[in-house]
Amino acid sequence: MNGGVLIVGASQAGVQLAASLRDYGHDAAITLVGAESHPPYERPPLSKAFLAGTADIATLPLRTGSFYAEQRITVLAAERVTRLHLSPSGPPGSGTALTDRGRTLMFDRLALTVGARPRRLHVPGVGLDGVCYLRGVDDAAQIRTHLAAARDVVVVGGGFIGLEVAAVARSEGANVTVVEAADRLIARSVAPEISEFYRRAHIRRGTRIRLGAGVAAIEGEHGRVTGVRLVDGELLPAGLVVVGVGVVPRTELAEQLGLRCDGGIVVDEYARTSECAVVAAGDCTAAPDPLTGEGRMRLESVPNAVAQARAAAATLVGRQQPYTDVPWFWSDQYDLKLQIAGVPIGYDQLVVRGDPDGESFSVLYYRGGRLLAINAVNNTRDYLTVRKALASGMSIPAEGAAASDVPLKELLLRPAA
Amino acid sequence: MPKVIFVALDGSRRTIDAAVGDSVMATAVRNGVPGIIGECGGNLSCATCHVYVDEDFAALVGPANDLEDDMLDLGVSDRRSTSRLSCQIKLTEALDGITVEVPEDQP
Numbered sequence: 384m385n386g387g388v389l390i391v392g393a394s395q396a397g398v399q400l401a402a403s404l405r406d407y408g409h410d411a412a413i414t415l416v417g418a419e420s421h422p423p424y425e426r427p428p429l430s431k432a433f434l435a436g437t438a439d440i441a442t443l444p445l446r447t448g449s450f451y452a453e454q455r456i457t458v459l460a461a462e463r464v465t466r467l468h469l470s471p472s473g474p475p476g477s478g479t480a481l482t483d484r485g486r487t488l489m490f491d492r493l494a495l496t497v498g499a500r501p502r503r504l505h506v507p508g509v510g511l512d513g514v515c516y517l518r519g520v521d522d523a524a525q526i527r528t529h530l531a532a533a534r535d536v537v538v539v540g541g542g543f544i545g546l547e548v549a550a551v552a553r554s555e556g557a558n559v560t561v562v563e564a565a566d567r568l569i570a571r572s573v574a575p576e577i578s579e580f581y582r583r584a585h586i587r588r589g590t591r592i593r594l595g596a597g598v599a600a601i602e603g604e605h606g607r608v609t610g611v612r613l614v615d616g617e618l619l620p621a622g623l624v625v626v627g628v629g630v631v632p633r634t635e636l637a638e639q640l641g642l643r644c645d646g647g648i649v650v651d652e653y654a655r656t657s658e659c660a661v662v663a664a665g666d667c668t669a670a671p672d673p674l675t676g677e678g679r680m681r682l683e684s685v686p687n688a689v690a691q692a693r694a695a696a697a698t699l700v701g702r703q704q705p706y707t708d709v710p711w712f713w714s715d716q717y718d719l720k721l722q723i724a725g726v727p728i729g730y731d732q733l734v735v736r737g738d739p740d741g742e743s744f745s746v747l748y749y750r751g752g753r754l755l756a757i758n759a760v761n762n763t764r765d766y767l768t769v770r771k772a773l774a775s776g777m778s779i780p781a782e783g784a785a786a787s788d789v790p791l792k793e794l795l796l797r798p799a800a
Numbered sequence: 801m802p803k804v805i806f807v808a809l810d811g812s813r814r815t816i817d818a819a820v821g822d823s824v825m826a827t828a829v830r831n832g833v834p835g836i837i838g839e840c841g842g843n844l845s846c847a848t849c850h851v852y853v854d855e856d857f858a859a860l861v862g863p864a865n866d867l868e869d870d871m872l873d874l875g876v877s878d879r880r881s882t883s884r885l886s887c888q889i890k891l892t893e894a895l896d897g898i899t900v901e902v903p904e905d906q907p
Contacts, residue, residue, distance in 0.1 A: 402832060406834070425841050427840075427841050427843075428841060442822070442826070444830060445829070445830070446829075446830050446831070446832060447830045447831055449831070450830065450831055450832045453832075454832065685839055685840070685841070686839050686840075686846070689837070689839055711845075711846075713840060713843060713845040715843060720843070720844070720845070720867075722845055763844070763867055763870045763871060763874075764870050764873075764874060767847075767870070767871065767874035767875050768874060771874065774907075792874070
């Protein structure tokens with residue numbers, strides 16, 4: 384390759400960035416390089432439909448091969464960029480990349496969409512066969528194989544990934560135990576009311592939930608896992624252990640370039656890194672809250688990857704197009720669809736609408752009376768209304784919002800001038 | 801192999817050979833049809849794959865279920881009687897030649 388844009392990381396953000404560059408009229412070369420051997424694919428189904436066997440590798444690709452050909456996007460698979468250099472004398476943002484195949488790629492502009500890796504568990508026995516992490520399709524395929532044979536499954540980590548895996552495993556008839564170190568599930572992302580709902584919902588479906596439980600070791604025989612030893616001494620039998628204890632952003636390449644990193648590659652609302660000619664998007668970034676411009680957060684989601692990648696592509700073609708989309712997320716566990724809009728950081732008031740035991744309800748988050756976010760379980764109407772309110776600057780007064788027989792859209796208010 | 805015809809805002813048509821079992825949304829996204837985004841991958845969470853189904857196919861495709869109906873009601877900008885979320889339209893041989901119009905914008 385000679386010149387053009389180099390996108391490091393053949394991820395959801397990487398593919399979107401490439402596609403958006405063409406949409407925005409970028410005419411020069413685009414190269415998308417990724418370490419995985421598969422063409423760029425969707426990750427959300429890996430902990431859901433793919434694991435359950437209702438989706439397979441053929442249904443996962445983000446784009447067809449002919450799309451990349453028609454759009455003149457060169458995809459280099461199974462090739463990892465190991466070194467990056469920015470040219471001190473060339474145009475801003477230009478430089479070279481060295482890959483693990485010994486190839487040198489030159490670029491005029493650089494985008495980092497390198498994602499994150501699973502946080503590792505550091506206890507004895509994690510190397511045993513049958514202990515799995517879930518990030519890529521190969522991981523998911525391995526879990527699926529073990530799942531077919533395992534009667535007892537232990538999931539370490541009660542976050543979204545862990546609970547989605549637990550739901551699939553339980554649906555397939557396994558005895559499932561979720562072990563979580565904190566005193567509640569999904570503690571980093573949702574209010575205690577939602578955590579408690581999910582604890583009860585999983586227990587109702589026959590899954591055991593151990594909160595405040597630490598893993599002391601993973602035990603095995605002949606190199607294969609047989610159980611998980613908790614700190615309190617209890618042994619949970621397991622033919623499969625799935626570890627889902629969060630992710631760590633891949634910041635090594637950014638650090639090589641001296642880019643500012645703080646819980647992710649620091650970017651602004653235009654997806655510019657501290658070296659403003661270099662952009663970054665997706666799970667690897669730490670960006671200001673898109674709605675308020677305040678703070679710095681890492682949003683691990685497809686919508687964030689897509690919206691940020693569009694902003695990054697705009698920046699590369701010289702357009703100013705900030706990323707101000709309402710952050711949103713979803714999680715499917717059994718027949719429970721959780722939809723989240725907004726980021727509830729610093730909330731001081733909660734309003735619960737509906738009855739959690741009826742498995743259709745929502746929780747609205749407020750700070751100083753201002754609507755921040757919603758978590759809706761099997762309640763798409765509330766979710767969409769709040770998402771719309773957040774996107775348009777409207778509010779829904781906390782007083783009255785608890786009356787679940789009143790549609791939220793009847794409570795929408797324009798902000799006071 | 802059912803064919804799907806996407807009609808853009810300017811009236812231009814693009815025909816794509818799809819696979820039985822794939823959704824209209826997945827067919828569009830993988831082939832880079834502009835205006836169909838499908839951010840949630842077909843989980844009825846985003847409403848960014850809204851289309852208008854050609855009248856000739858509307859009956860064959862059938863109506864939206866309750867959840868999709870809610871998404872269409874609140875999540876799309878210009879709902880019409882032929883509005884559907886294309887992630888919920890799974891292709892069969894009977895739908896060969898299905899024509900869908902891409903709306904002006906997705907949320």
